[in-house]
Amino acid sequence: MGSCKIRGRWVESGSMRIRVKRGLDVPIRGKPERELEQLPTPKKIALNLDPFDDTRFRVLVKAGERVQIGQPLVESKAVSGQMFVSPAGGVVKEIRRGLKRRLLDLVIERDETEESLKLTPPSSGNLEELLAFLLQGGAFPYIRMRPFHLVADPKHLPRDIFVSAVESLPFAPSAERQVEGHEEIFQTGLETLAKLTDGKVHLVYREGSTSKAFTEAREVEKHTISGPHPVGTTSLHIQKVAPIRSPEDFVWTLSSIGVLTLGKLMREGTYFTDRVLSLAGEGIIAERRGYLHGRAGMPVESLIANRITNEPLRLISGDPLVGVKVEARDFLGFYDTCFCAIPENTKRQLFHFLRLGLNKYSATKAYATGHAKPPKGGYSFSTNQHGEERAFIDGAIYEKVMPLHIPTMQLVKAILSEDFEHAEELGLLEVAPEDFALPTFICPSKIEMIDIVKKGLHLYSKEMGH
Structure with missing residues (x-):
């Protein structure tokens, strides 16, 4: 060497x-345990474009048009010839847009016998x-x-x-x-x-x-x-x-x-659509949690059918740390191979900060459980943040979960002030938004560092001409 x-x-x-x-390793309850099960192929599949919010697209198809697996549906305007292709063969049923007409999904209604575009x-x-x-x-x-x-x-x-x-x-x-x-x-x-x-x-x-x-x-x-x-x-x-x-x-x-x-x-010469998916979280019925053979762009409704509990739930495309909140009418994210459901908290617990928290997890040892080994099945987590965003308190806490050699709090502050020259010195070029998932998770100030870093990288890349 x-x-x-x-x-x-x-x-x-x-x-x-x-x-x-x-x-x-977040000790969250609801891990997938059942071995591989084959999911029926759904009637609708979508090309999800939500992760590419900094990309401007040229749409190449119209609603009602027939497409093949691997056929280009949209093209990047910035990079000529860079195609985003269809994960299914059938008819373009719907082109969904969000705020300012940003492309979100191209929904394809599958043919019983799908055809694939074959390239040489x-x-x-x-x-x-x-x-x-x-x-x-x-x-x-x-x-x-x-x-x-x-x-x-x-x-x-x-x-x-x-x-x-x-x-x-x-x-x-x-x-x-x-x-x-x-x-x-x-x-x-x-x-x-x-x-x-x-x-x-x-x-x-x-x-x-x-x-x-x-x-x-x-x-x-x-x-x-x-x-x-x-x-x-x-x-x-x-x-x-x-x-x-x-x-x-x-x-x-x-x-x-x-x-x-x-x-x-x-x-x-064909496009790869196979996926092994995980279905997990306390919101999924325990007997139905596990691994599934599926496809890219699966509809959420086919993943939750007869699998979720009868309580308010947060449906997440992706994992609990960096996943995206979705509804039943949505589709699995472009990069996602995990789908989970966790209890949606609808009530605020009175004086929660004065309780021992014997059944709650604490990475910062605010509760007694922070001094003990997690139970075998993990802890029950909900969507409750137990507070609102406030100023940074202590930067040392983030270093316990950040193995990258960067000063987490100082870097985030430099990004917030748009001092990108200083941020580069602190390690901005070496990071991606997902690197700040754990600091965000344990943050006592409830600061959404993932979003801050994502915006900072986008602004600095534009400044550098990328």
Whole structure:
């Protein structure tokens, strides 16, 4: 194993064994336990565009038009040829828009026999042809670019590429579950990524994994990681292995599903829609919590049918930390493989801060339970925040759950004041909004750091011309 000097310190190159001590596995009740069950294919499926709120789209289809799986539905106006494609074959039933006519969903009513658009993978080693093929096939929305956590732009080729094959968020299905049965496609995806950079493709997976798709992967540099959440976040992997040095030091990142999407396009010329989903949370009937074989863009109503309890619930596309509130008429988010339901708190408990809180979790040891080991099944959580937003109190508390070497409170304050030069010095280029999920969760000041960082990255990227 060699080493190189970055930011005045020596960093090891070659395979690494990363151990993380700071972090937190939230002890939330309602984990998925039932093994894989096949979900019936629903009548409607949607291309969800909500995560791309900083992207302007050109709509390529109209309501009533027939489409195939993998057919382009919208195109990015900023990156010519960057397509977002259909996850289903059938008729475009509805084009949903939000505030200021922002695109939210394109709803497709499935045909009984769906057709897939089949593309011809490039046979030459020409990089421009390969990039054009991946743009046309809908692979690029699964590739994120650092710094700024944007959808990757082929004009900015990466110094390195990082693949996170670790899932550590609450209730999320493991990467091993996602690639099981698709090992050859996954390897093809890794080989494709190796053609997109002159640097290295870094594959990070959980220590002790027995998945041969990871342990025997070729044309990549393999690293293992262990510890509590956020061991699955790519920012941590990059900082440990090959830190970002400047606004022009581009790194591309993908999840295991992103690699599978590239792999299927290159092997078969078709779009990858298979998903292993988790259904979890106390709002889901205990006997119905578990893992499901499903599709990208599943409707919420098909996930909750005969599965939820009769009480007020918060339905979440994604996990409890970074997921998005949805309604029964909505669809699973573009990147989401988890759906959960937790009790919606409708009453405020009188003098809750004076109680012992023997059945409540406390990361800051405000309750007696903060000094004890969590019960086997975890604690019951609701949507109650127990207070409103107020000024920062103590920045040291966040460092207990933040393994990145950044001063959390100072960075958030620099973003709020839009002092981006100082924010860059504090580590803004190295982070993504999801890195602040745990600090937000334990924050006694109830400050929504995820939203603040997301807005700050967007503003600074515009300032830098990205």
